[in-house]
Amino acid sequence: MKLAEAAGLFLAFLARLITGAQGHWYGCPPKAEQRIYFANHQSHFDWVLIWAALPGDLRAVTRPIAARDYWTSSPLKLWITREIFNSIYVSRQRTDDQDPLEPLADALQRGDSLVIFPEGTRGSQGDPQPFKSGLYHLAEQFPNVQLIPAWIDNVQRVMPKGEVVPVPILCSVTFGAPLQLQPGEDKRVFLERAREAVVALRNIH
């Protein structure tokens, strides 16, 4: 076993020890289909939680998105995001000649699954903020990839903004039924529908 694999297993174990990382597959079974999971974003811990809640063989093909300027700034950060999580790097600065979604589209073309947080930034408590349009463009470009809404519960209590050490509190990830972009559906209507699909999972336990 390689070091990165072992570190990944250890990290998943740690996440389970601290949060339980319960995955509730409410609307779809955990299958090795190509998927885009989209979830509410409350804490740095969100990605690790979704990742730990996935079955082991899905972890290898499900990739997060990392900000290039931050996560490549030191060798350790680079190693964690590249070797353990196999992240997709996107740059936060927009340049005119480059589509920011291009790395994501590349990964989807290769058949990988993605986890995205369409709110863009970490929200405070309460309802998620309006979704950014990236989800819509991906859904348009890749109609065959399943869009799975997910609600992450309780994680803001584990590690509130500004804290470094997580407190052990049980969390869960509820996965909902796949969403489809309707033909000719307006961007804003679709994004609102997607957001509501995520929020609706809050009350299912």
Place this chain on the structure above:
Amino acid sequence: MGALRNLTIGQQVGLLFVALFGVLVVVTLVAFSRTLRELTPDQLETHEQFHRDLRATWLGAVLFWISWALGAVAATLLFGVISFLALREFITLTHTRRADHRSLLLAFFGVLPLQFVLAGSRHFDLFTVFIPVYVFFAIPVVSAFGNDPQRFLERTAKIQWGIMVCIYGMSHAPALLLVDLPGYADRGAFLVLYLVVVVATAQIVQEAASRRLRRRPVARAISRSFSWRAWLIGSLSAAFVGALLYWATPFKPIPALLMGCIAGATGTLGEFVMKALKRDAGVRSWAGLASVTGAVGLLDRVAPLCFAAPVFFHAVRWYFGLR
């Protein structure tokens, strides 16, 4: 049964585990044979519940055996992990705010390990007062530095309570394992087993009695099954079983009877208090579907032990006049 006392310690321990696993095997076989018959959905549910409990008992027995085989350090570690999981479940279902983050960290990563280290290293004087005195003052101080006065008393009280039940109560189980009683060295496992058996007996008998008797519940809003008579029957049967097991303990038959009664009575009362707590948190069982986070229901199983262990531990120490 006096002859059993003449065996060597090793033989007695061996006998204990043979008996324990023998009983478990028999119960499992009987339970399995029952599944071969047709069952009504109602029976099936009862059976599934029983099956879950049985699995938990198996796990507990195996862990108990492993911890015994590996010695004091492993046993302390094992109970420490259980305490950690129980506290995790407790904190999940209580309302805490951002400002409590540091005190929660202190509880999980400071108080918990330290308390079990104190138990494992047999510092029973400090072990007894560490949480009720020092941690009692430390937690609100740390919480107050969180700079949030909203519901301050309520929040700290809940954290204190969780620490008291999940860490303090639970840590008395390894302490029983390690306490040195005159003429009873290296046989702490019997004391722990005695405690577990007696508490379990009280619980099971009380449950069965309340179903059979259908008395008026004492506090309907908290538990529909708890009645004084059922509680008394449970405690008395715990006393009876305790007296039967006297050969395995450092007590004479009458004190063994009394100790069994005390442990059984506190255990079942502890379970009753836990029910009130669950009602407050709005869940029926720590495990059930209603719980936010899919807690595993560990707290349900260990709560009676958490209540009974400290009382029993100090009763034992007092009985032997230990300081």
